[in-house]
Amino acid sequence: MTTDKAEQRLESRRIQPTAMRLRVLRYLSDRRVAVSLSDLEHHFSHADRTTLYRTLKTFQEHGLVHQIYDESGSTKYALCTEDCTCTYPDDMHAHFYCSSCENTFCFQNLSLPTIDLPDGFKPSYGNFVITGQCPDCAA
Ligand SMILES: [Zn+2]
Ligand SMILES: [Zn+2]
Numbered sequence: 001m002t003t004d005k006a007e008q009r010l011e012s013r014r015i016q017p018t019a020m021r022l023r024v025l026r027y028l029s030d031r032r033v034a035v036s037l038s039d040l041e042h043h044f045s046h047a048d049r050t051t052l053y054r055t056l057k058t059f060q061e062h063g064l065v066h067q068i069y070d071e072s073g074s075t076k077y078a079l080c081t082e083d084c085t086c087t088y089p090d091d092m093h094a095h096f097y098c099s100s101c102e103n104t105f106c107f108q109n110l111s112l113p114t115i116d117l118p119d120g121f122k123p124s125y126g127n128f129v130i131t132g133q134c135p136d137c138a139a
């Protein structure tokens with residue numbers, strides 16, 4: 001992702017494009033897998049943890065990224081599609097957690113089947129994760 005594109009992406013979600021936010025966004029978009037706060041800390045070793053955490057939270061609050069909870073125990077974040085509103089069930093999709101390399105993949109185009117919940121249950125968010133082995137680890 002170019003800096004221009006990253007800037008547009010932030011502005012389209014009403015996020016003020018600071019240098020740090022641009023760098024984090026570009027990192028997220030370059031990675032094939034979802035990232036955790038500790039991935040960010042390793043990559044941006046000069047930035048402090050609080051700044052990185054706040055950056056992720058801002059992205060999440062503005063619908064630029066969504067959270068994924070997998071068996072690794074640390075929350076992962078993946079970029080949303082440009083038209084994503086993170087609503088249930090329209091923007092819910094499948095994720096895959098590889099228990100060997102502990103990478104989590106976000107499959108935006110694999111939408112979930114509609115689930116008829118019992119009366120009275122009002123869903124707001126769904127977190128769908130399949131666990132197993134990714135192609136690299138299964139080979
Ligand atoms: Zn793997
Ligand atoms: Zn996802």
